[in-house]
Each structure stands twice: as structure tokens, then as C-alpha cells.
Amino acid sequence: MISIRTPEEIALMHKAGKLLAACHRELRKRIRPGVTTWEIDQWVENYLMQHGATPEQKDYMGYPYATCASVNDEVCHGFPRKTPLAEGDIVTIDLVVNLNGWLADSAWSYAVGKISPEAQRLLKVTKEALYRGIAKARSGNRIGDISHAIQTYAESQGLSVVRPFIGHGIGKHIHEEPEVPHYGPPGQGPLIQEGMVFTIEPMLNLGSHHVRLMPDGWTAKTVDGSLSAQYEHTIAIMSEGPLILTAQDE
Numbered sequence: 086m087i088s089i090r091t092p093e094e095i096a097l098m099h100k101a102g103k104l105l106a107a108c109h110r111e112l113r114k115r116i117r118p119g120v121t122t123w124e125i126d127q128w129v130e131n132y133l134m135q136h137g138a139t140p141e142q143k144d145y146m147g148y149p150y151a152t153c154a155s156v157n158d159e160v161c162h163g164f165p166r167k168t169p170l171a172e173g174d175i176v177t178i179d180l181v182v183n184l185n186g187w188l189a190d191s192a193w194s195y196a197v198g199k200i201s202p203e204a205q206r207l208l209k210v211t212k213e214a215l216y217r218g219i220a221k222a223r224s225g226n227r228i229g230d231i232s233h234a235i236q237t238y239a240e241s242q243g244l245s246v247v248r249p250f251i252g253h254g255i256g257k258h259i260h261e262e263p264e265v266p267h268y269g270p271p272g273q274g275p276l277i278q279e280g281m282v283f284t285i286e287p288m289l290n291l292g293s294h295h296v297r298l299m300p301d302g303w304t305a306k307t308v309d310g311s312l313s314a315q316y317e318h319t320i321a322i323m324s325e326g327p328l329i330l331t332a333q334d335e
Contacts, residue, residue: 086262087254087261087262087263087275087278087281088254088256088261088262088281088282089278089279089280089281090256090280090281090282090321091280094187094256095280095282095321095323095328095330097184097185097187098187098188098189098255098256098282098319098321098330099189099321099328099330100184100185100187101138101182101183101184101185101187101188101189101330102182102189102191102319102329102330102331102332103330103331104133104136104138104182104184104189105180105181105182105189105190105191105331106191106331106332106333108129108132108133108180108182109178109191109193109331109333110333111132112125112129112178112193112195113195115128116170116176116178116195116197117170117197117198118169118170118171118172118174118197118198119169119170120169120170121165121166121167121168121169121170122152122154122156122163122165122166122168122170122176122178123165123166123167125152125154125165125178126150126151126152126154126165127151129151129152129178129180130143130151130152133151133182136184137184137185138182138183138184139182139183140152140180140181140182140183141181141182141183141188141259142179142180142181142259145181145259148162148303149164150164150165151180152165152178152179152180153177153178153179153180153192154166154176154177154178154179155176155177155179155304155313155315156170156174156175156176156177157174157175157176157312157313158306158307158310158311158312158313159177159304159305159306159313160247160250160288160290160296160305160306160307160313160315161177161179161192161247161250161288161304161305161313161315162179162303162304162305163177163303163304164301164303164304170197171197171198172197172198172199173197173198173199173200173201173204174197174198174200175194175195175196175197175200175204175207175208175312175314176194176195176197177192177193177194177195177313177314177315178192178193178195179191179192179315179317180192181259186257187256187257188255188256188257188258188259188319189255189319189330189331190255190259190284190286190317190319190331191284191317191318191319191331192286192315192316192317193316193317193333194208194211194212194314194315194316196208203291203312204312206242207244207289207291207312207313207314208314210238210239210242210244210289211239211244211287211288211289211314211315211316212316213238214235214238214239214267214287214289214316215235215285215286215287215316215317215318217234217235217238218231218232218234218235218267218285218287219231219285219318219320219327219329220234220327221233221234222277222285222320222322222326222327223277223322223326223327224277224278224279224322224324225276225277226276226277227271227272227273227274227275227276227277228263228264228265228266228273228274228275228277229266229269229270229271229272229273229274230271230272230277231252231265231267231285232265232266232267232268232269232270232271232273232274233268233269233270233271234271235267235268235285235287236267236268236269239267239287239289244289244290244291245289245290245291245292245293245294246267246268246287246288246289246294247267247287247288247289247290247294247296247313248266248268248294249296249305250286250288250305251264251265251266251267251286252264252265252266252267252283252284252285252286252317253265253283253284254281254282254283254284255282255283255284255319256282261283262275263275263281263283265283265284265285265286267285267286267287267288277322278322279322279323279324280321280322281321281322282319282320282321282322282330283319283320284317284318284319284320285317285318285320286315286316286317286318287315287316287317288313288314288315289313289314289315290307290311290312290313291311291312291313292307292309292310292311293307293308293309293311295307295308295309296308317331318330318331318332319331
């Protein structure tokens with residue numbers, strides 16, 4: 086069942102989203118060669134606690150960390166670790182903020198120092214794919230219109246779209262209806278309605294779209310070792326169009 090949120094509920098989720106966005110703005114300054122994703126994870130958890138919030142991912146289905154930190158060929162759900170990030174790496178930090186019982190979810194990919202032109206192109210295209218999907222998130226459209234916009238753009242740029250991990254509704258729980266794939270035909274799926282709140286979170290690879298699950302049961306990697314990137318926002322459907330609840334720039 087897809088929940089339709091009241092303006093008051095959306096405002097509460099927007100507060101969580103603004104805190105999450107502020108956290109990502111701080112991470113821009115902190116991610117550099119020599120820093121570990123373990124340190125980033127500890128900093129994020131402390132930052133949220135200082136602002137009266139908690140990391141919803143921690144202990145979700147047994148996940149042990151406040152963030153997911155996926156480096157290079159890790160597609161998603163990477164464990165924070167004590168290995169320093171190196172010049173030329175890319176890292177995606179994904180976090181879910183719980184502020185007074187309402188959630189917001191956003192992942193962002195970062196360059197670590199100077200990265201290759203190929204990695205730069207991956208980040209640029211993945212971010213653009215996210216915003217092309219958001220542009221289709223309007224009342225009266227279908228979820229498939231979002232999916233199709235992302236896939237057609239990504240593939241036109243020579244990148245592939247990861248299939249197993251998709252966007253989702255969000256509110257009091259991390260994963261709610263509707264499911265939001267990042268591939269597929271237009272005009273399909275649930276009707277987008279005012280008051281819906283969900284994430285759009287394309288993961289694009291430089292190589293094959295296929296992924297493999299690592300022995301930790303969480304981390305997904307590209308099968309061919311190619312780089313992967315992800316950008317994610319939580320959005321609310323308003324009468325005038327999509328409102329990005331996790332926007333990093335006002």
C-alpha cells in the first residue's frame with residue numbers, strides 16, 4: 086500500500102532531509118586521501134546524535150554501521166573500514182536519518198583527490214541521471230517514466246544501470262511502497278500522486294550492469310571490477326512538482 090503523506094508529515098521529513106543534506110555538505114570537506122571510511126562513519130553517527138537524530142541504517146536487519154561506504158567497484162552497502170582512502174578513489178556514502186521518527190535517505194558519490202577523466206564522467210552522468218529521473222516525478226506520470234528517463238540517458242552515455250537495487254517509498258520505515266526501478270519502459274508502474282514520498286537512487290557502472298554479493302552478505306560489487314557510482318535523493322510529490330527533501334543546496 087502506497088502512503089499519501091500530509092503536508093505536516095512532509096514538513097517533518099523535510100527537517101530530517103535538511104539535516105541529512107547538512108551532513109553531506111560537511112562530508113565534502115572531510116573526504117580526502119588518507120581518511121578512512123571508518124572515521125567517516127564515526128563522525129556521521131556523532132554528528133547526527135549532536136543534532137537529536139539517529140542513523141536508521143544501524144542495526145537495520147543486522148547492518149552494523151551508521152553509513153554504507155562503497156569504494157570504487159563496490160556498488161552499494163559497503164562496510165566502513167580502516168583502510169585509508171587513496172588519491173583517485175571514488176566513494177559513495179549512503180545514510181538514512183531518523184529525526185523524531187521520520188526518515189530521509191540520500192547517497193552521494195565523492196571524488197577522493199584527483200580522479201581519472203573516466204571516473205569524472207561516471208560521477209557526472211550518474212548525477213545527471215538522478216535529476217532526469219526527478220524531473221519525471223510529477224503527479225499524473227507513472228513510476229516507469231522515471232525509470233525510463235534514467236535508463237535511456239545512462240545508456241546513451243555508454244554506462245549501464247544496476248538492476249537489483251532500486252528506489253523506494255519512505256516515511257516511518259526505510260523501505261515502503263512504491264518500488265522505483267531505474268530501468269524499464271515508460272508508462273508503467275504505479276501512478277504518481279501528490280503526497281507520495283520516495284527515493285530515486287540510480288547506480289551506474291562503467292562496465293557491465295551485473296553485480297555480485299560479497300561474503301559479508303551486504304557489499305555488492307561489479308562483476309567485472311568496473312567503477313560504480315550512486316546519487317540518491319528523497320523527494321515528495323507536490324502540486325507544483327517534485328520537492329527534493331535532501332537537497333544539499335537551497
